[in-house]
Amino acid sequence: MKMHRLAYKEAGVAFAFLAPSLIGFAVFYLIPFGQNIVISFQGRLEGEGLTLASYRELFQSSSFQKAAANTFWFTAISVPTLIVLSLALAMLLNQRVFLRNWLRTAYVLPLVVPAASIVMVWQILFDWNGVLNAIWNDWGMSRQDWIKSDWASLVLLLIYIWKYVGYNIILFLAGLQNIPEQYYEIADLEGAGPVRKLLQITLTYLTPTTVLIVLMSVLNSFKMFRETYLLTGDYPYDRIYMMQHYMNNMFLSLDIHKLSAAAVVMAVGILALVAVLFRTERAFSSFME
Amino acid sequence: MKNPLMLLLCTFLLIAIAAFLLAPVALTVVNSLMTEREIMANYRMLGKSDSSLFVNMKWIPDWVSFQQYSNVLIETSVFLRLYWNSVYMSASIIVGQAAVSVLAAFAFGKLRFPGRDPLFFLYLITMVMPFQVTLVPNYMMVDRLGLLNSYSSIILPSVFGAFGVFLLRQFMLHIHSAYMEAARMDGAGYFRIFLSVVLPMVKPGIAALVVLLFADYWNMVEQPLIFLEDPGLQPLSIFLSRIQEEALGVSFAASVVYMIPMVLLFLSAEPYFIQGVQLSGVKG
Numbered sequence: 001m002k003m004h005r006l007a008y009k010e011a012g013v014a015f016a017f018l019a020p021s022l023i024g025f026a027v028f029y030l031i032p033f034g035q036n037i038v039i040s041f042q043g044r045l046e047g048e049g050l051t052l053a054s055y056r057e058l059f060q061s062s063s064f065q066k067a068a069a070n071t072f073w074f075t076a077i078s079v080p081t082l083i084v085l086s087l088a089l090a091m092l093l094n095q096r097v098f099l100r101n102w103l104r105t106a107y108v109l110p111l112v113v114p115a116a117s118i119v120m121v122w123q124i125l126f127d128w129n130g131v132l133n134a135i136w137n138d139w140g141m142s143r144q145d146w147i148k149s150d151w152a153s154l155v156l157l158l159i160y161i162w163k164y165v166g167y168n169i170i171l172f173l174a175g176l177q178n179i180p181e182q183y184y185e186i187a188d189l190e191g192a193g194p195v196r197k198l199l200q201i202t203l204t205y206l207t208p209t210t211v212l213i214v215l216m217s218v219l220n221s222f223k224m225f226r227e228t229y230l231l232t233g234d235y236p237y238d239r240i241y242m243m244q245h246y247m248n249n250m251f252l253s254l255d256i257h258k259l260s261a262a263a264v265v266m267a268v269g270i271l272a273l274v275a276v277l278f279r280t281e282r283a284f285s286s287f288m289e
Numbered sequence: 290m291k292n293p294l295m296l297l298l299c300t301f302l303l304i305a306i307a308a309f310l311l312a313p314v315a316l317t318v319v320n321s322l323m324t325e326r327e328i329m330a331n332y333r334m335l336g337k338s339d340s341s342l343f344v345n346m347k348w349i350p351d352w353v354s355f356q357q358y359s360n361v362l363i364e365t366s367v368f369l370r371l372y373w374n375s376v377y378m379s380a381s382i383i384v385g386q387a388a389v390s391v392l393a394a395f396a397f398g399k400l401r402f403p404g405r406d407p408l409f410f411l412y413l414i415t416m417v418m419p420f421q422v423t424l425v426p427n428y429m430m431v432d433r434l435g436l437l438n439s440y441s442s443i444i445l446p447s448v449f450g451a452f453g454v455f456l457l458r459q460f461m462l463h464i465h466s467a468y469m470e471a472a473r474m475d476g477a478g479y480f481r482i483f484l485s486v487v488l489p490m491v492k493p494g495i496a497a498l499v500v501l502l503f504a505d506y507w508n509m510v511e512q513p514l515i516f517l518e519d520p521g522l523q524p525l526s527i528f529l530s531r532i533q534e535e536a537l538g539v540s541f542a543a544s545v546v547y548m549i550p551m552v553l554l555f556l557s558a559e560p561y562f563i564q565g566v567q568l569s570g571v572k573g
Contacts, residue, residue, distance in 0.1 A: 007401070010400055010401055010402065010479075011400075011401070011402035011403060013400060013479040013480075014400035014401070014405070015396070017392045017393065017396040017483070018393050018396040018397075020389045021389045021390065021392065021393035021449065022393070022408075024389065024448060024449030025412070025415075025449045025451065027430060027449075028427055028431075028445065028446040028449050029415050029426055029427075029446075029449070029451075030411070030415075031426075031430070032425075032426030032427070032429040032430045033423075033425075035426070035429060036425055036426055036429070089303070089306070092299055092302070092303055095296060096296060097296055097299050097303060098296070098297075098300045099300065099304070103303050103304065103307050104563075106307035106310060106311055107306075107307060107310060108555075108559075108563075109310070109552070110310055110313075110314070112504045112554075112562075113313075113548050113551070114507055114526060114548055114551060115508055115510065115526065116508070116510075116526040116527075116529040116530060116544070116547065117317065117529065117544040117545070117547050117548040118313050118314070118317065118544070118548075119529070119530060120317065120320075120533055120540055120544060121317055122313075123335055123533075124332065124335065124346060127335050127336060127344065128336075128337075128340075129335060129337065129342055129344055130335070130344055131343075131346050134343035134344070145338065162313070165310070166310070167566065170563055170566050170567060171566065171567065174567040215417060219419055222419040222420070223420070225420075225510070225511065226508065226510040226511070226526075229510060229514070230510065230529075230530045233530075243421050244420065247424070248514060248515065251424075251428065251515045259425050260425060262425075263421065263422045263424075263425040263426070266418075266421050267418060267422045270418055270419065270422070271414070274414070274417060
């Protein structure tokens with residue numbers, strides 16, 4: 001009986017500590033998101049029952065299709081590119097290279113440079129009259145409008161890599177340092193080649209780290225709206241019109257039904273991704289046992 | 290890799306890549322030391338598609354000058370006002386989120402109560418949602434509370450962001466329960482244990498949280514675009530892109546002044562920053 005009272009007491013204390021966070025979290029996130037879900041299924045007319053009209057409108061809207069497709073393709077291409085690059089760099093840095101800590105600092109620094117501070121540099125490089133076109137011109141090729149053509153996604157990809165490569169390197173380094181050195185020594189004794197060691201030791205044991213990095217990289221790729229917006233304003237070239245642009249326009253026209261539906265669709269998309277990643281990681285841990 | 294020659298080659302390759310990554314920052318700093326006249330001469334053709342001139346990118350100023358800095362800081366009062374907006378909003382969010390989160394993280398990481406794990410899972414799911422999802426519920430509540438177009442519209446939802454709770458809980462899990470048990474034997478209550486055992490041990494976690502939150506909110510763009518109509522309330526991030534169009538001559542100094550606090554904080558607290566990133570990467 002005494003244990004019971006102690007457990008009650010601990011729960012009471014826990015809720016007291018939790019209260020400020022829980023109240024704010026419920027007020028600004030949980031409750032309004034619940035309402036979002038409801039609104040997304042409500043008709044616009046008074047007294048109308050539940051309907052899928054908002055979703056139908058959303059999926060039929062050409063700007064939503066454009067924004068969703070652009071965001072999806074940008075993420076689908078940039079995340080694997082970034083991950084391969086940062087893994088390669090992390091593996092190099094994990095050797096006993098000189099100046100290792102300095103190099104790590106240099107790679108991470110772009111992450112903390114505010115997007116607005118560096119936009120001028122991107123313009124100097126990629127503008128119609130910019131450095132890249134000057135070089136292009138010297139080589140006898142015709143100028144490109146890098147930011148206002150299909151090349152714009154490539155420019156964004158470069159900025160994305162510039163900004164987030166260091167972040168992923170830190171995470172990969174932590175993962176690499178957790179792989180026991182003996183595994184490689186045993187593999188050496190068994191005469192395993194470098195490719196086999198890479199596949200069967202390094203990549204295998206990095207699976208949990210990689211799962212996490214994929215998730216963080218996807219989230220970071222959505223944040224590229226900042227650079228896009230600061231570089232091109234409210235109405236960028238079609239190719240880089242992202243979900244956040246679409247949502248901003250919906251906020252401006254206060255179309256709360258479509259906004260709610262769009263938020264729910266994105267939430268479901270992220271949940272699906274998390275579920276897949278979670279499965280991958282579980283499959284990995286059962287394989288390890 | 291044990292061959293020293295290979296190691297040297299590797300190092301050179303890595304240094305070359307680091308130089309590429311740092312070049313944009315270095316270019317901004319170099320340009321901020323040029324006179325306005327030189328900036329205009331080098332870059333006035335930016336954004337003009339009818340011009341056939343190319344920009345003249347230089348790594349050494351003709352004449353090192355602090356003219357841009359004095360113009361930005363002394364002559365344009367709007368710059369300092371918006372700078373203050375950025376400072377005020379970031380500082381409120383950081384202090385608020387750290388305080389609220391450390392309490393909640395103690396409950397999640399060190400206490401037992403019914404519904405703990407499902408509740409924490411909700412926090413986790415919210416944390417991995419991108420802005421595009423969370424801004425809509427934030428907006429609805431901020432609108433209902435009549436806070437739109439005020440600092441609170443940005444500060445309040447951010448204070449209750451889930452990231453701080455998650456990160457500090459990770460740190461709390463590493464604190465051995467034996468410390469708490471020992472304090473309990475000495476007759477300390479929960480609040481006492483929190484204050485004198487847990488809080489001192491979780492200080493590095495709070496430092497890490499502060500750096501990571503600052504990096505995020507100092508750079509905010511999405512929220513002010515939606516929540517703040519009044520241009521006078523905007524943080525510097527939104528305004529800088531306008532300076533770049535209207536007052537090209539001083540924009541590099543403005544950029545440097547904007548990035549300096551973040552870069553200095555990062556360089557001085559780098560171990561905490563790295564630890565924070567890595568711990569937020571360990572599965573909880």
